[in-house]
Amino acid sequence: MQIAARASDGFTIFDISGDIDLAHSPQMRKALLGEIKEKRIPRVYLNMKNVRYIDSSGIASLVEGLKASRDAGTRLILYSLNNSVREVMQLSRLQKIFEIFDDEAQALAS
Amino acid sequence: MQIAARASDGFTIFDISGDIDLAHSPQMRKALLGEIKEKRIPRVYLNMKNVRYIDSSGIASLVEGLKASRDAGTRLILYSLNNSVREVMQLSRLQKIFEIFDDEAQALAS
Protein backbone atom coordinates (compact mmCIF):
# COMPACT_ATOMS: atom_id res chain seq x y z
CA MET A 1 0.00 0.00 0.00
CA GLN A 2 1.07 3.55 -0.73
CA ILE A 3 -0.59 6.64 0.66
CA ALA A 4 0.13 10.18 -0.49
CA ALA A 5 -1.49 13.40 0.74
CA ARG A 6 -2.58 16.42 -1.30
CA ALA A 7 -3.22 19.19 1.21
CA SER A 8 -5.17 22.35 0.39
CA ASP A 9 -7.12 25.07 2.20
CA GLY A 10 -9.75 23.33 4.31
CA PHE A 11 -9.25 19.84 2.92
CA THR A 12 -6.82 17.01 2.40
CA ILE A 13 -7.00 14.34 -0.30
CA PHE A 14 -5.36 10.99 0.40
CA ASP A 15 -4.49 9.04 -2.74
CA ILE A 16 -4.30 5.43 -1.65
CA SER A 17 -3.07 2.59 -3.82
CA GLY A 18 -2.46 -1.12 -3.45
CA ASP A 19 -3.73 -3.40 -0.70
CA ILE A 20 -5.12 -2.12 2.60
CA ASP A 21 -4.60 -5.32 4.55
CA LEU A 22 -3.43 -6.37 8.02
CA ALA A 23 0.12 -5.31 7.13
CA HIS A 24 -0.84 -1.85 5.96
CA SER A 25 -4.09 -0.67 7.55
CA PRO A 26 -2.23 0.76 10.61
CA GLN A 27 -0.42 3.12 8.25
CA MET A 28 -3.69 4.35 6.75
CA ARG A 29 -5.27 4.63 10.20
CA LYS A 30 -2.41 6.79 11.42
CA ALA A 31 -2.62 9.07 8.39
CA LEU A 32 -6.40 9.43 8.75
CA LEU A 33 -6.44 10.09 12.48
CA GLY A 34 -3.58 12.56 12.18
CA GLU A 35 -5.56 14.63 9.69
CA ILE A 36 -8.91 14.31 11.51
CA LYS A 37 -8.10 14.26 15.22
CA GLU A 38 -4.87 16.21 15.40
CA LYS A 39 -5.07 18.69 12.53
CA ARG A 40 -8.90 18.82 12.55
CA ILE A 41 -9.07 19.28 8.78
CA PRO A 42 -12.72 20.10 7.86
CA ARG A 43 -12.88 17.67 4.91
CA VAL A 44 -10.73 14.59 4.42
CA TYR A 45 -11.11 12.81 1.07
CA LEU A 46 -9.97 9.27 0.34
CA ASN A 47 -9.28 8.58 -3.33
CA MET A 48 -9.74 4.78 -3.50
CA LYS A 49 -9.30 4.49 -7.28
CA ASN A 50 -6.12 2.43 -7.06
CA VAL A 51 -7.03 0.34 -4.02
CA ARG A 52 -6.84 -3.27 -5.18
CA TYR A 53 -7.97 -4.86 -1.92
CA ILE A 54 -9.29 -3.88 1.49
CA ASP A 55 -9.71 -6.29 4.40
CA SER A 56 -11.72 -6.01 7.62
CA SER A 57 -8.82 -4.28 9.41
CA GLY A 58 -8.87 -1.63 6.67
CA ILE A 59 -12.63 -1.26 7.08
CA ALA A 60 -12.11 -0.99 10.86
CA SER A 61 -9.65 1.86 10.30
CA LEU A 62 -12.16 3.65 8.06
CA VAL A 63 -14.84 3.25 10.75
CA GLU A 64 -12.45 4.68 13.33
CA GLY A 65 -11.79 7.60 11.02
CA LEU A 66 -15.52 8.15 10.52
CA LYS A 67 -16.15 8.13 14.26
CA ALA A 68 -13.30 10.58 14.82
CA SER A 69 -14.67 12.90 12.13
CA ARG A 70 -18.14 12.79 13.70
CA ASP A 71 -16.62 13.65 17.07
CA ALA A 72 -14.67 16.49 15.50
CA GLY A 73 -17.66 17.73 13.48
CA THR A 74 -15.72 17.28 10.22
CA ARG A 75 -16.33 15.17 7.09
CA LEU A 76 -14.69 11.99 5.80
CA ILE A 77 -15.49 11.42 2.12
CA LEU A 78 -14.67 8.36 -0.02
CA TYR A 79 -14.65 8.23 -3.82
CA SER A 80 -13.77 6.07 -6.85
CA LEU A 81 -14.38 2.74 -5.17
CA ASN A 82 -13.84 -0.26 -7.45
CA ASN A 83 -16.00 -3.40 -7.35
CA SER A 84 -13.81 -5.12 -4.82
CA VAL A 85 -14.01 -2.26 -2.29
CA ARG A 86 -17.74 -1.75 -2.96
CA GLU A 87 -18.42 -5.41 -2.21
CA VAL A 88 -16.64 -5.17 1.13
CA MET A 89 -18.61 -2.04 2.02
CA GLN A 90 -21.83 -3.89 1.21
CA LEU A 91 -20.80 -7.00 3.14
CA SER A 92 -20.10 -4.74 6.12
CA ARG A 93 -23.39 -2.88 5.53
CA LEU A 94 -21.43 0.36 5.57
CA GLN A 95 -22.23 1.70 2.11
CA LYS A 96 -24.97 3.94 3.58
CA ILE A 97 -22.99 5.01 6.63
CA PHE A 98 -20.09 6.55 4.69
CA GLU A 99 -20.28 9.47 2.28
CA ILE A 100 -19.29 7.78 -0.99
CA PHE A 101 -19.02 9.44 -4.42
CA ASP A 102 -18.32 8.10 -7.90
CA ASP A 103 -15.35 10.34 -8.69
CA GLU A 104 -13.19 13.22 -7.48
CA ALA A 105 -15.24 15.93 -9.23
CA GLN A 106 -18.47 14.82 -7.55
CA ALA A 107 -16.76 14.37 -4.20
CA LEU A 108 -15.19 17.85 -4.24
CA ALA A 109 -18.48 19.43 -5.37
CA SER A 110 -20.45 17.77 -2.55
CA MET B 1 -4.89 -18.90 -22.14
CA GLN B 2 -7.74 -18.26 -24.57
CA ILE B 3 -7.39 -18.22 -28.32
CA ALA B 4 -10.10 -17.10 -30.74
CA ALA B 5 -9.90 -16.92 -34.54
CA ARG B 6 -11.25 -14.23 -36.83
CA ALA B 7 -11.16 -15.70 -40.35
CA SER B 8 -11.43 -13.60 -43.50
CA ASP B 9 -10.52 -13.83 -47.19
CA GLY B 10 -6.83 -14.63 -47.35
CA PHE B 11 -6.02 -14.18 -43.70
CA THR B 12 -6.79 -15.30 -40.18
CA ILE B 13 -6.33 -13.25 -37.01
CA PHE B 14 -5.79 -15.11 -33.74
CA ASP B 15 -6.67 -13.08 -30.67
CA ILE B 16 -4.69 -14.63 -27.84
CA SER B 17 -5.11 -13.75 -24.20
CA GLY B 18 -3.66 -14.90 -20.90
CA ASP B 19 -0.54 -16.97 -20.33
CA ILE B 20 1.16 -18.98 -23.09
CA ASP B 21 2.97 -21.40 -20.80
CA LEU B 22 3.80 -25.10 -20.66
CA ALA B 23 0.15 -25.88 -19.96
CA HIS B 24 -1.18 -23.93 -22.92
CA SER B 25 1.43 -23.57 -25.66
CA PRO B 26 0.37 -26.91 -27.28
CA GLN B 27 -3.07 -25.41 -27.83
CA MET B 28 -1.60 -22.34 -29.58
CA ARG B 29 0.78 -24.53 -31.58
CA LYS B 30 -2.11 -26.67 -32.82
CA ALA B 31 -4.14 -23.61 -33.84
CA LEU B 32 -1.15 -22.07 -35.66
CA LEU B 33 -0.08 -25.17 -37.53
CA GLY B 34 -3.68 -25.94 -38.51
CA GLU B 35 -3.99 -22.55 -40.19
CA ILE B 36 -0.50 -22.55 -41.74
CA LYS B 37 0.22 -26.17 -42.70
CA GLU B 38 -3.24 -27.59 -43.27
CA LYS B 39 -5.29 -24.65 -44.48
CA ARG B 40 -2.31 -22.81 -46.02
CA ILE B 41 -3.78 -19.41 -45.17
CA PRO B 42 -1.60 -16.73 -46.89
CA ARG B 43 -1.36 -14.46 -43.82
CA VAL B 44 -1.77 -15.50 -40.19
CA TYR B 45 -1.83 -12.66 -37.65
CA LEU B 46 -1.29 -13.09 -33.91
CA ASN B 47 -2.84 -10.34 -31.81
CA MET B 48 -0.72 -10.50 -28.64
CA LYS B 49 -2.30 -7.49 -26.91
CA ASN B 50 -3.77 -9.51 -24.06
CA VAL B 51 -0.94 -11.98 -23.63
CA ARG B 52 0.23 -11.58 -20.04
CA TYR B 53 3.09 -14.08 -20.19
CA ILE B 54 4.91 -16.27 -22.69
CA ASP B 55 7.47 -18.93 -21.78
CA SER B 56 10.11 -20.70 -23.86
CA SER B 57 7.62 -23.40 -24.89
CA GLY B 58 5.39 -20.63 -26.27
CA ILE B 59 8.35 -19.14 -28.11
CA ALA B 60 9.19 -22.60 -29.44
CA SER B 61 5.65 -22.90 -30.81
CA LEU B 62 5.98 -19.51 -32.51
CA VAL B 63 9.29 -20.59 -34.07
CA GLU B 64 7.63 -23.77 -35.32
CA GLY B 65 4.85 -21.68 -36.81
CA LEU B 66 7.37 -19.37 -38.48
CA LYS B 67 9.25 -22.31 -40.00
CA ALA B 68 6.01 -23.82 -41.26
CA SER B 69 4.99 -20.51 -42.84
CA ARG B 70 8.38 -20.20 -44.55
CA ASP B 71 7.97 -23.74 -45.90
CA ALA B 72 4.49 -22.91 -47.12
CA GLY B 73 5.53 -19.56 -48.57
CA THR B 74 3.01 -17.74 -46.34
CA ARG B 75 3.37 -15.04 -43.67
CA LEU B 76 3.14 -15.16 -39.87
CA ILE B 77 2.70 -11.68 -38.42
CA LEU B 78 2.74 -10.63 -34.75
CA TYR B 79 1.41 -7.38 -33.31
CA SER B 80 0.64 -5.49 -30.09
CA LEU B 81 3.35 -7.13 -28.00
CA ASN B 82 3.53 -5.83 -24.42
CA ASN B 83 6.79 -5.33 -22.53
CA SER B 84 6.82 -8.81 -21.12
CA VAL B 85 6.51 -10.51 -24.52
CA ARG B 86 8.98 -8.05 -26.09
CA GLU B 87 11.59 -8.89 -23.44
CA VAL B 88 11.26 -12.60 -24.13
CA MET B 89 11.66 -11.98 -27.88
CA GLN B 90 14.80 -9.99 -27.16
CA LEU B 91 16.20 -12.60 -24.76
CA SER B 92 15.65 -15.20 -27.50
CA ARG B 93 17.14 -12.83 -30.10
CA LEU B 94 14.04 -13.36 -32.19
CA GLN B 95 12.76 -9.79 -32.48
CA LYS B 96 14.40 -9.42 -35.89
CA ILE B 97 13.40 -12.87 -37.14
CA PHE B 98 9.65 -12.36 -36.74
CA GLU B 99 7.52 -9.77 -38.53
CA ILE B 100 6.35 -7.65 -35.58
CA PHE B 101 4.08 -4.57 -35.75
CA ASP B 102 2.90 -2.10 -33.15
CA ASP B 103 -0.83 -2.52 -33.72
CA GLU B 104 -3.50 -4.19 -35.82
CA ALA B 105 -3.81 -1.33 -38.35
CA GLN B 106 -0.08 -1.40 -39.10
CA ALA B 107 -0.02 -5.18 -39.26
CA LEU B 108 -2.95 -5.41 -41.66
CA ALA B 109 -1.50 -2.64 -43.87
CA SER B 110 1.89 -4.36 -44.10
Place this chain on the structure above:
Amino acid sequence: MQGTSLTESSTAKGIRPSEPVSSDLLVRLQMHSNPDALCLVRATVERATELLHFHETQTRAIVRSVDEALANVIRHAYKGKSGLPIEITCKKLRVDRNGAPVTGLEILLEDSGVALDPAKLKGRALEDLRPGGLGLHFIYQSMDEVEFSHKNGKNQLRMVKYTVPANTVVKPEGE
Protein backbone atom coordinates in the same frame (compact mmCIF):
# COMPACT_ATOMS: atom_id res chain seq x y z
CA MET C 1 -15.45 -12.54 -40.44
CA GLN C 2 -16.49 -15.50 -38.34
CA GLY C 3 -15.53 -16.13 -34.74
CA THR C 4 -14.42 -19.55 -33.61
CA SER C 5 -13.34 -20.20 -30.06
CA LEU C 6 -10.45 -22.60 -29.95
CA THR C 7 -10.23 -22.78 -26.18
CA GLU C 8 -9.66 -26.30 -24.97
CA SER C 9 -7.77 -27.85 -22.14
CA SER C 10 -4.73 -29.62 -23.41
CA THR C 11 -1.59 -31.18 -22.04
CA ALA C 12 1.82 -30.00 -23.10
CA LYS C 13 3.59 -31.59 -26.03
CA GLY C 14 5.60 -34.51 -24.78
CA ILE C 15 3.77 -34.51 -21.45
CA ARG C 16 1.76 -37.61 -20.68
CA PRO C 17 -1.83 -36.78 -19.77
CA SER C 18 -2.50 -36.50 -16.05
CA GLU C 19 -2.77 -39.85 -14.37
CA PRO C 20 -5.36 -40.25 -11.68
CA VAL C 21 -3.75 -39.19 -8.41
CA SER C 22 -5.19 -39.90 -4.99
CA SER C 23 -5.64 -36.22 -4.13
CA ASP C 24 -6.26 -33.24 -6.33
CA LEU C 25 -3.70 -31.00 -4.69
CA LEU C 26 -3.42 -27.64 -6.41
CA VAL C 27 -0.83 -26.16 -4.11
CA ARG C 28 0.27 -26.15 -0.48
CA LEU C 29 1.77 -23.01 1.05
CA GLN C 30 3.81 -22.69 4.20
CA MET C 31 4.25 -19.24 5.65
CA HIS C 32 5.12 -17.55 8.92
CA SER C 33 2.61 -15.54 10.95
CA ASN C 34 3.77 -12.34 9.30
CA PRO C 35 1.18 -9.89 7.91
CA ASP C 36 3.49 -9.12 4.98
CA ALA C 37 3.06 -12.67 3.70
CA LEU C 38 -0.72 -12.33 3.34
CA CYS C 39 -0.38 -10.70 -0.08
CA LEU C 40 1.49 -13.77 -1.35
CA VAL C 41 -1.31 -16.07 -0.28
CA ARG C 42 -3.98 -13.82 -1.78
CA ALA C 43 -2.20 -13.96 -5.16
CA THR C 44 -1.86 -17.73 -5.05
CA VAL C 45 -5.47 -18.31 -4.07
CA GLU C 46 -6.64 -15.88 -6.74
CA ARG C 47 -4.91 -17.90 -9.44
CA ALA C 48 -6.22 -21.17 -7.99
CA THR C 49 -9.77 -19.85 -8.36
CA GLU C 50 -9.05 -18.79 -11.95
CA LEU C 51 -7.83 -22.30 -12.69
CA LEU C 52 -11.20 -23.62 -11.53
CA HIS C 53 -13.09 -20.96 -13.55
CA PHE C 54 -14.78 -19.21 -10.66
CA HIS C 55 -16.47 -15.93 -11.53
CA GLU C 56 -14.71 -12.69 -10.57
CA THR C 57 -17.06 -12.00 -7.68
CA GLN C 58 -16.60 -15.53 -6.36
CA THR C 59 -12.84 -15.21 -6.75
CA ARG C 60 -12.83 -12.05 -4.66
CA ALA C 61 -15.06 -13.68 -2.05
CA ILE C 62 -12.75 -16.67 -1.71
CA VAL C 63 -9.58 -14.58 -1.59
CA ARG C 64 -11.17 -12.36 1.05
CA SER C 65 -12.19 -15.35 3.17
CA VAL C 66 -8.72 -16.88 3.14
CA ASP C 67 -7.12 -13.53 3.92
CA GLU C 68 -9.47 -12.82 6.83
CA ALA C 69 -9.03 -16.31 8.22
CA LEU C 70 -5.25 -15.96 8.08
CA ALA C 71 -5.42 -12.54 9.71
CA ASN C 72 -7.41 -14.16 12.53
CA VAL C 73 -4.79 -16.88 12.94
CA ILE C 74 -2.07 -14.24 13.20
CA ARG C 75 -3.99 -11.95 15.56
CA HIS C 76 -5.91 -14.45 17.69
CA ALA C 77 -4.41 -17.95 17.52
CA TYR C 78 -0.83 -16.61 17.58
CA LYS C 79 -1.71 -13.41 19.48
CA GLY C 80 0.23 -11.28 17.02
CA LYS C 81 3.50 -13.13 17.45
CA SER C 82 5.41 -13.36 14.17
CA GLY C 83 7.56 -16.18 12.78
CA LEU C 84 5.13 -18.99 13.67
CA PRO C 85 4.04 -21.61 11.14
CA ILE C 86 0.84 -21.53 9.08
CA GLU C 87 0.00 -23.98 6.32
CA ILE C 88 -2.54 -23.45 3.55
CA THR C 89 -3.61 -26.36 1.35
CA CYS C 90 -5.67 -25.78 -1.80
CA LYS C 91 -7.40 -28.76 -3.37
CA LYS C 92 -9.77 -29.19 -6.23
CA LEU C 93 -12.92 -31.10 -5.27
CA ARG C 94 -14.80 -33.12 -7.86
CA VAL C 95 -17.60 -34.42 -5.65
CA ASP C 96 -19.51 -32.83 -2.79
CA ARG C 97 -20.14 -34.52 0.56
CA ASN C 98 -22.99 -36.51 -0.95
CA GLY C 99 -20.88 -37.79 -3.81
CA ALA C 100 -22.57 -35.58 -6.38
CA PRO C 101 -20.26 -34.29 -9.15
CA VAL C 102 -19.23 -30.66 -8.59
CA THR C 103 -16.26 -28.39 -9.06
CA GLY C 104 -15.11 -26.99 -5.75
CA LEU C 105 -12.13 -25.38 -4.14
CA GLU C 106 -11.20 -26.67 -0.69
CA ILE C 107 -8.88 -24.55 1.39
CA LEU C 108 -7.46 -25.95 4.60
CA LEU C 109 -5.66 -23.61 7.03
CA GLU C 110 -3.57 -25.13 9.81
CA ASP C 111 -1.82 -23.47 12.71
CA SER C 112 -0.34 -24.48 16.06
CA GLY C 113 -1.69 -21.53 18.05
CA VAL C 114 -4.10 -21.49 20.97
CA ALA C 115 -7.24 -23.47 20.35
CA LEU C 116 -10.17 -21.21 19.68
CA ASP C 117 -13.22 -20.64 21.81
CA PRO C 118 -16.26 -21.74 19.75
CA ALA C 119 -18.44 -19.30 21.68
CA LYS C 120 -16.56 -16.40 20.11
CA LEU C 121 -16.96 -17.69 16.58
CA LYS C 122 -20.38 -16.30 15.79
CA GLY C 123 -19.27 -12.88 14.59
CA ARG C 124 -21.22 -9.85 15.76
CA ALA C 125 -24.34 -7.90 14.85
CA LEU C 126 -23.47 -5.38 12.17
CA GLU C 127 -25.90 -2.75 13.45
CA ASP C 128 -23.34 -1.73 16.03
CA LEU C 129 -21.01 0.77 14.30
CA ARG C 130 -17.62 -0.15 15.70
CA PRO C 131 -14.31 -1.21 14.27
CA GLY C 132 -13.53 -4.93 14.21
CA GLY C 133 -15.55 -8.11 14.30
CA LEU C 134 -16.15 -8.29 10.54
CA GLY C 135 -13.78 -11.06 9.46
CA LEU C 136 -15.89 -14.08 10.38
CA HIS C 137 -18.93 -12.38 8.95
CA PHE C 138 -17.13 -12.06 5.58
CA ILE C 139 -16.13 -15.72 5.71
CA TYR C 140 -19.57 -17.09 6.58
CA GLN C 141 -21.17 -14.91 3.90
CA SER C 142 -18.74 -16.04 1.20
CA MET C 143 -17.99 -19.72 1.61
CA ASP C 144 -20.30 -22.72 1.13
CA GLU C 145 -18.72 -24.76 3.93
CA VAL C 146 -16.83 -23.47 6.99
CA GLU C 147 -15.56 -25.90 9.62
CA PHE C 148 -13.28 -25.18 12.54
CA SER C 149 -11.63 -28.17 14.21
CA HIS C 150 -8.65 -29.11 16.36
CA LYS C 151 -6.63 -32.19 15.33
CA ASN C 152 -3.19 -33.50 16.34
CA GLY C 153 -2.53 -30.34 18.32
CA LYS C 154 -3.34 -28.15 15.36
CA ASN C 155 -6.18 -25.77 14.64
CA GLN C 156 -7.77 -26.51 11.31
CA LEU C 157 -10.12 -24.35 9.34
CA ARG C 158 -11.64 -26.01 6.29
CA MET C 159 -13.43 -23.80 3.80
CA VAL C 160 -15.10 -24.93 0.59
CA LYS C 161 -16.59 -22.99 -2.29
CA TYR C 162 -18.35 -24.58 -5.25
CA THR C 163 -18.44 -23.00 -8.71
CA VAL C 164 -22.21 -23.49 -8.69
CA PRO C 165 -23.85 -23.53 -5.26
CA ALA C 166 -23.95 -27.10 -3.99
CA ASN C 167 -27.17 -28.69 -2.80
CA THR C 168 -25.82 -29.18 0.67
CA VAL C 169 -24.62 -25.91 2.00
CA VAL C 170 -23.29 -26.08 5.52
CA LYS C 171 -23.66 -22.73 7.25
CA PRO C 172 -23.08 -22.12 10.94
CA GLU C 173 -26.24 -21.74 12.98
CA GLY C 174 -27.52 -18.23 13.26
CA GLU C 175 -26.40 -17.18 9.78
Place this chain on the structure above:
Amino acid sequence: MQGTSLTESSTAKGIRPSEPVSSDLLVRLQMHSNPDALCLVRATVERATELLHFHETQTRAIVRSVDEALANVIRHAYKGKSGLPIEITCKKLRVDRNGAPVTGLEILLEDSGVALDPAKLKGRALEDLRPGGLGLHFIYQSMDEVEFSHKNGKNQLRMVKYTVPANTVVKPEGE
Protein backbone atom coordinates in the same frame (compact mmCIF):
# COMPACT_ATOMS: atom_id res chain seq x y z
CA MET D 1 -1.44 21.76 -3.10
CA GLN D 2 1.59 20.09 -1.71
CA GLY D 3 2.50 16.42 -2.01
CA THR D 4 3.68 14.41 0.95
CA SER D 5 4.48 10.74 0.70
CA LEU D 6 3.41 8.91 3.82
CA THR D 7 4.71 5.53 2.79
CA GLU D 8 6.34 3.70 5.65
CA SER D 9 6.61 0.12 6.69
CA SER D 10 4.60 -0.49 9.78
CA THR D 11 3.31 -3.38 11.79
CA ALA D 12 -0.37 -3.92 12.34
CA LYS D 13 -2.12 -2.50 15.37
CA GLY D 14 -1.90 -4.99 18.21
CA ILE D 15 0.83 -6.95 16.41
CA ARG D 16 4.19 -7.09 18.11
CA PRO D 17 6.98 -6.04 15.77
CA SER D 18 8.76 -8.90 14.01
CA GLU D 19 11.16 -10.70 16.27
CA PRO D 20 14.42 -11.86 14.75
CA VAL D 21 13.81 -15.31 13.31
CA SER D 22 16.52 -17.71 12.23
CA SER D 23 15.45 -17.70 8.60
CA ASP D 24 13.72 -15.07 6.53
CA LEU D 25 11.22 -17.42 4.97
CA LEU D 26 8.76 -15.59 2.73
CA VAL D 27 6.83 -18.62 1.60
CA ARG D 28 7.27 -22.28 0.74
CA LEU D 29 5.12 -23.89 -1.95
CA GLN D 30 4.48 -27.55 -2.57
CA MET D 31 3.00 -28.55 -5.89
CA HIS D 32 2.68 -31.55 -8.16
CA SER D 33 4.46 -31.82 -11.51
CA ASN D 34 1.39 -30.51 -13.29
CA PRO D 35 1.78 -27.72 -15.89
CA ASP D 36 -1.49 -26.18 -14.71
CA ALA D 37 0.09 -25.34 -11.35
CA LEU D 38 2.80 -23.17 -12.90
CA CYS D 39 0.50 -20.15 -13.02
CA LEU D 40 0.03 -20.38 -9.25
CA VAL D 41 3.75 -20.27 -8.64
CA ARG D 42 4.26 -17.37 -11.03
CA ALA D 43 1.66 -15.34 -9.14
CA THR D 44 3.23 -16.11 -5.77
CA VAL D 45 6.76 -15.31 -6.90
CA GLU D 46 5.56 -12.08 -8.53
CA ARG D 47 4.16 -10.87 -5.21
CA ALA D 48 7.31 -11.95 -3.37
CA THR D 49 9.37 -9.75 -5.67
CA GLU D 50 6.96 -6.84 -5.10
CA LEU D 51 7.41 -7.29 -1.36
CA LEU D 52 11.16 -6.85 -1.83
CA HIS D 53 10.66 -3.84 -4.13
CA PHE D 54 12.22 -5.26 -7.26
CA HIS D 55 11.67 -3.23 -10.42
CA GLU D 56 9.07 -4.45 -12.91
CA THR D 57 11.68 -5.73 -15.35
CA GLN D 58 13.48 -7.59 -12.57
CA THR D 59 10.19 -9.03 -11.35
CA ARG D 60 9.42 -10.38 -14.80
CA ALA D 61 12.93 -11.81 -15.11
CA ILE D 62 12.64 -13.63 -11.78
CA VAL D 63 9.15 -14.97 -12.48
CA ARG D 64 10.33 -16.17 -15.89
CA SER D 65 13.35 -17.94 -14.40
CA VAL D 66 11.30 -19.79 -11.80
CA ASP D 67 8.70 -20.76 -14.38
CA GLU D 68 11.30 -22.05 -16.86
CA ALA D 69 13.13 -23.97 -14.16
CA LEU D 70 9.89 -25.63 -13.02
CA ALA D 71 8.98 -26.47 -16.62
CA ASN D 72 12.38 -28.17 -16.90
CA VAL D 73 11.75 -30.16 -13.74
CA ILE D 74 8.39 -31.33 -15.12
CA ARG D 75 9.70 -32.12 -18.61
CA HIS D 76 13.19 -33.40 -17.88
CA ALA D 77 13.61 -34.46 -14.25
CA TYR D 78 10.13 -36.05 -14.12
CA LYS D 79 10.00 -36.85 -17.87
CA GLY D 80 6.52 -35.35 -18.18
CA LYS D 81 4.96 -37.54 -15.52
CA SER D 82 2.36 -35.64 -13.50
CA GLY D 83 1.50 -35.88 -9.81
CA LEU D 84 5.10 -35.87 -8.55
CA PRO D 85 6.30 -33.52 -5.80
CA ILE D 86 8.08 -30.20 -6.33
CA GLU D 87 8.92 -27.75 -3.57
CA ILE D 88 9.68 -24.05 -4.00
CA THR D 89 11.12 -22.04 -1.11
CA CYS D 90 11.35 -18.25 -1.29
CA LYS D 91 13.57 -16.47 1.21
CA LYS D 92 14.63 -12.91 1.70
CA LEU D 93 18.41 -12.50 1.88
CA ARG D 94 19.92 -9.64 3.85
CA VAL D 95 23.58 -10.38 3.18
CA ASP D 96 25.38 -11.71 0.13
CA ARG D 97 27.91 -14.55 0.24
CA ASN D 98 30.60 -12.16 1.45
CA GLY D 99 28.47 -10.87 4.30
CA ALA D 100 27.85 -7.51 2.64
CA PRO D 101 24.38 -6.06 3.30
CA VAL D 102 22.04 -6.51 0.34
CA THR D 103 18.40 -7.23 -0.40
CA GLY D 104 18.03 -10.45 -2.31
CA LEU D 105 15.45 -13.05 -3.17
CA GLU D 106 16.58 -16.66 -2.91
CA ILE D 107 14.48 -19.29 -4.62
CA LEU D 108 15.17 -22.94 -3.99
CA LEU D 109 13.51 -25.58 -6.19
CA GLU D 110 13.59 -29.21 -5.07
CA ASP D 111 12.43 -32.34 -6.87
CA SER D 112 12.97 -36.07 -6.60
CA GLY D 113 13.36 -36.74 -10.32
CA VAL D 114 16.34 -38.10 -12.24
CA ALA D 115 19.57 -36.32 -11.46
CA LEU D 116 20.56 -34.01 -14.24
CA ASP D 117 23.50 -34.29 -16.57
CA PRO D 118 25.72 -31.24 -16.02
CA ALA D 119 27.01 -31.52 -19.59
CA LYS D 120 23.55 -30.62 -20.90
CA LEU D 121 23.21 -27.56 -18.71
CA LYS D 122 25.00 -25.03 -20.86
CA GLY D 123 22.03 -24.05 -23.03
CA ARG D 124 22.56 -23.70 -26.77
CA ALA D 125 23.78 -21.13 -29.28
CA LEU D 126 20.88 -18.87 -30.22
CA GLU D 127 22.01 -18.41 -33.82
CA ASP D 128 20.43 -21.73 -34.67
CA LEU D 129 16.73 -21.02 -35.39
CA ARG D 130 14.99 -24.01 -33.85
CA PRO D 131 12.33 -24.53 -31.24
CA GLY D 132 13.48 -25.39 -27.72
CA GLY D 133 16.63 -24.94 -25.72
CA LEU D 134 15.83 -21.42 -24.49
CA GLY D 135 14.86 -22.01 -20.86
CA LEU D 136 18.33 -22.24 -19.31
CA HIS D 137 19.42 -19.27 -21.40
CA PHE D 138 16.60 -17.18 -19.88
CA ILE D 139 17.59 -18.29 -16.37
CA TYR D 140 21.31 -17.57 -16.73
CA GLN D 141 20.56 -14.19 -18.29
CA SER D 142 18.19 -13.19 -15.52
CA MET D 143 19.51 -14.42 -12.19
CA ASP D 144 22.60 -13.32 -10.26
CA GLU D 145 23.34 -16.79 -8.88
CA VAL D 146 22.33 -20.15 -10.36
CA GLU D 147 23.45 -23.38 -8.68
CA PHE D 148 22.35 -26.91 -9.49
CA SER D 149 23.07 -29.57 -6.87
CA HIS D 150 21.95 -33.00 -5.71
CA LYS D 151 21.44 -33.52 -1.97
CA ASN D 152 19.69 -36.23 0.06
CA GLY D 153 18.36 -37.82 -3.11
CA LYS D 154 16.89 -34.55 -4.26
CA ASN D 155 17.74 -32.22 -7.11
CA GLN D 156 18.15 -28.68 -5.91
CA LEU D 157 18.27 -25.52 -7.96
CA ARG D 158 19.15 -22.40 -6.03
CA MET D 159 18.63 -19.06 -7.75
CA VAL D 160 19.32 -15.64 -6.27
CA LYS D 161 18.54 -12.17 -7.52
CA TYR D 162 19.63 -8.97 -5.76
CA THR D 163 17.69 -5.72 -5.97
CA VAL D 164 20.93 -3.99 -6.90
CA PRO D 165 23.49 -6.16 -8.66
CA ALA D 166 25.75 -7.70 -6.03
CA ASN D 167 29.52 -7.38 -6.19
CA THR D 168 29.95 -11.09 -6.44
CA VAL D 169 27.89 -12.41 -9.26
CA VAL D 170 28.25 -16.12 -9.82
CA LYS D 171 27.55 -17.02 -13.44
CA PRO D 172 28.13 -20.42 -14.97
CA GLU D 173 31.23 -20.66 -17.14
CA GLY D 174 30.71 -19.79 -20.75
CA GLU D 175 28.07 -17.14 -20.07
